[in-house]
Amino acid sequence: MKVGVPRALLYYKYFPLWDTFLSELGAEVVLSPRTNKRILNLGTGAAENEVCLPVKVFYGHVLSLKDKVDALFIPRVVSVEGGAYTCPKFLGLPDMIRALDVDLPHIISPTFNLKLGLREFCCSIFELGGYFTKNFYKIISAFYKGLNKLRNFEGLMQDGYLLNEALTGRLSPTPKGSLHIGVVGHPYNIFDSYVNMNLIERLKRRDIKVLTAEMIAPEIIDEIVSNLQKKLFWTYEKDVVGAVFHWLDTKSVDGIIYVLSFACGPDSLIQILIEHEARKQGFSVPIMPIVIDEHSGEAGLVTRLEAFTDMITRNKVGRL
Numbered sequence: 001m002k003v004g005v006p007r008a009l010l011y012y013k014y015f016p017l018w019d020t021f022l023s024e025l026g027a028e029v030v031l032s033p034r035t036n037k038r039i040l041n042l043g044t045g046a047a048e049n050e051v052c053l054p055v056k057v058f059y060g061h062v063l064s065l066k067d068k069v070d071a072l073f074i075p076r077v078v079s080v081e082g083g084a085y086t087c088p089k090f091l092g093l094p095d096m097i098r099a100l101d102v103d104l105p106h107i108i109s110p111t112f113n114l115k116l117g118l119r120e121f122c123c124s125i126f127e128l129g130g131y132f133t134k135n136f137y138k139i140i141s142a143f144y145k146g147l148n149k150l151r152n153f154e155g156l157m158q159d160g161y162l163l164n165e166a167l168t169g170r171l172s173p174t175p176k177g178s179l180h181i182g183v184v185g186h187p188y189n190i191f192d193s194y195v196n197m198n199l200i201e202r203l204k205r206r207d208i209k210v211l212t213a214e215m216i217a218p219e220i221i222d223e224i225v226s227n228l229q230k231k232l233f234w235t236y237e238k239d240v241v242g243a244v245f246h247w248l249d250t251k252s253v254d255g256i257i258y259v260l261s262f263a264c265g266p267d268s269l270i271q272i273l274i275e276h277e278a279r280k281q282g283f284s285v286p287i288m289p290i291v292i293d294e295h296s297g298e299a300g301l302v303t304r305l306e307a308f309t310d311m312i313t314r315n316k317v318g319r320l
């Protein structure tokens with residue numbers, strides 16, 4: 001069976017696990033191409049205007065895959081840890097796609113909800129594995145192999161490699177420049193170079209070392225967010241807040257770029273938290289938010305990036 005995986009949203013979190021699990025059970029995994037103009041146009045044409053850019057991009061990837069596969073893999077990821085949820089868009093994703101007015105292949109959409117406990121989570125894994133085999137042991141073995149791949153991928157990022165390098169295995173040396181910039185936001189915004197107009201490459205070309213939330217140990221993030229006055233309900237946004245607070249506390253970066261999606265509810269709330277903390281610390285580390293949507297222009301981004309990096313370079317030289 002050819003199973004299509006859209007190269008969007010949680011692909012950036014879990015692809016090594018999904019790919020290994022499905023391949024071990026005999027599926028041929030077909031990944032959609034990197035985001036391009038055609039995919040973005042397909043997505044914006046099909047999605048409601050009000051949804052955020054990453055969901056529109058997801059629609060585009062689904063449409064680019066639909067005639068090439070026997071089934072689409074679109075899990076409903078509700079919760080990946082006790083006590084927190086993912087964004088509501090991830091909960092409704094399979095339904096939103098099914099509601100499209102086009103012919104689609106079968107959609108495989110197991111629900112992953114750790115809030116309901118480990119037993120339910122395991123049932124979802126067996127439900128998914130059951131599409132391919134009835135062999136219980138084969139499903140368990142495929143899942144553990146997938147989990148190992150996921151841990152290796154996460155380990156590479158904690159060793160300082162960028163997500164796209166860890167995903168593809170093409171590890172490149174980090175720039176030696178003395179300027180360090182933390183780039184935070186959802187991985188599907190930061191590592192989809194088409195939607196962010198090559199943000200990371202542009203920084204690297206200026207010999208800037210880029211740090212991301214994935215490079216910080218999860219224990220550090222957990223400790224930081226456990227000290228917040230109010231508990232954060234969203235798992236992935238915790239990573240963003242934890243990373244920014246960590247960099248502000250340790251002053252381990254010279255500047256922070258926060259990439260937000262237009263029309264993203266969680267992003268707009270998290271932005272207030274981040275700005276509040278930065279203000280408390282007297283903006284000792286400059287922060288620049290960049291809001292992206294399908295109309296974002298490259299010229300505006302380039303100008304802002306140049307101004308930001310020039311400003312922090314001057315600050316740094318002035319402090320020496």
Ligand code: SF4
Nearest residue numbers: 052087089261264265
């Ligand atoms: S977290 Fe924001 S950007 Fe991501 S899917 Fe939800 S609304 Fe969209």
